[in-house]
Amino acid sequence: MVDLPLADLAWIGFAVFLGGALRGFTGFGFAIAATPLLSLVLAPAQAVAMVLLLGLCIGLTDLRAALTRSHGASVAPLAVGMAAATPLGIMALALLSAAHARLAIALVLVVATAILISGFRFRRLPGRVPAAGLGALSGLFNGLAAMPGPPVIAYCLALPLPVADIRATMMLYFLGTSTVGLATALASRLVGPAEVLGAAIAFPALFVGARTGALAFRHASERAYRLVSLLALTGLTLVVAARSLVDLLG
Template sequence: MPEGLIPADMPTLAALGPVALVIALSALFRGFTGFGFAIIAVPLLSFALPPLLAVALAACLQFLGGLMDFRGAARACHWPSLRWLAAGAVLASPPGTLLLAGLPADLARLLIAAACAVAVLALVATPGLRRLPGPGATLAAGALAGLFNGMAAMPGPPALAYYLSLPLTPAQVRSSLMVFFLLSAGLSCASLVAIGAIGRREMLLALAGMPIMLAGSRFGAALFRRAGGAHRNVSLAALALVAALTAARGIAGLLGSAP
């Protein structure tokens, strides 16, 4: 590639190897469970990249991947709940992005780890509801998801807790989450562009990572068809491990910078 087309601040080849591996593992998780690309990708990418760049790359990949799934998901999506959830996310995503931009890297890692921990707790302890909650509760859940989305490209924990508690069919839950994640990724990308966090470097990385993401998602879907219901326990274990590793990295960084 001619000199000048590659941004000077592009990660080195030594960093790109781990980044490609993280994208593959996160896509595998997404294909295996039907959700969670950013939940896995953001914490692990933050080991090799600055947190803001990790969030930007995950948001771009999640948006591009979501576009591929939209047509099928839109047919089974539960639109009445999604409208209020999306409205809350629209309101809260920009403040979350501003919070991310002003945080020290290690503190951002701790907040990302906390988001993963919340996802584990939500998937374990979310009670089932007998009827759909009202617009106010759905709007609040969407606002919390939007805050997570802007701060870490990670709307999954609140959205999962909401949809897994609803009396909907598995197909409606999965499709609604897929459409919501596409919308939230678009919001996150727009907020990141507004603060200058997505530019040529981030787009080049996302385009380079897209084939890896698509291949990993397809392989994960094939594994899901073989494993059946075992995927839930694997998901919880993976999320708990990522939360612990990311928290350890953030704590070590904060202690190392202490006088």
């Protein structure tokens, strides 16, 4: 990391700041924004390892605030469903290529995003069984393509809760996914001294970005929050769809 050109280090700082600002505002999106940008100057595995380390660090920084406002009755079944179904997604990779898996995820995202854009909201809080089912879908996505977030983002945005509670719920959930992902990366020896050093160097940019996003959230209307969140989800949908098509056609 210390041997990288100054321009590359500046780009890493920008990518981490941008991802942190998006997460600070919406409660999600750090990995969505930071990983592809970091991959422009770092090896993909190194970028992912740094994002996992940084995601855990910022999640722990915000843990107290997330616990205060999060909807625990939704987080618990989501997490249980995700943990239970992730091995099934991994096994399904034997039957479905990564490109086809991403295409399936993109199609699900298109439907979910269209439903949210139409203004759909749950009239009352879903029970534990539907939440666990969404968590299981998240786990399948995690096993198939290391993407546990999209179903949970769409689900949380449809909950009949104040946006501060929705944001905190996603922060708490993604702290859990970062923890599981980092444990897997450590077991696979994808995290070494270089990645830890890189995360340490980049953390101030992440912290400033997250605080900037949080400040913007405190001054934003519910309509603005939902608009930015839907734009981020739409951007994720387009990226996943484009990558799957490139892989399939290539």
